[in-house]
Amino acid sequence: MTDSVAEIHSVLAAINSAWLEKHPSSMAEHLHPDITMAVPGFKESIRGREILLNSFEEFCKNATVLEYQETNEHIDVIEDSGIATFCFNMTYERAADREVSTGRDLWVFHRRFGRWVALWRAMIELTAKRTAKN
Helix, strand or coil: CCCHHHHHHHHHHHHHHHHCCCCCCCCCCEEEEEEEEECCCCEEEEEEEHHHHHHHHHHHHCEEEEEEEEEEEEEEECCEEEEEEEEEHHHEEEECEEEEEEEEEEEEEHHHCCEEEEEEEEEEEEEEEEEECC
16 A cells, blocks of 8 residues: 555545544545535535535434445545545434435545645445334
């Protein structure tokens, strides 16, 4: 594993730990101010660190993650750009329902001022099964 791949892996782990541990604001230092996220299905996108952080904050306030697993992480680095993907499987509950969501998370990183920051994100191959909470 190259140093850059290890660094991107660490940044991605910090981003995911932040929302899983319900303190998404701590991921701000790892996000470019103009980060863009393509919403599932690529019908639109959201742009800006604060907007993305707000979406994670809302999820953390309204959902409880019961299970979360990542597999098949792959990171490519070309000069000052990095692309990271991994498969995920997550079970979470909201007030009235439980959802099992699977897919692949895709992040694009850029080395900025000597640090890796996330520029772009998309969740692809997304499937979700929602059931009433027992």
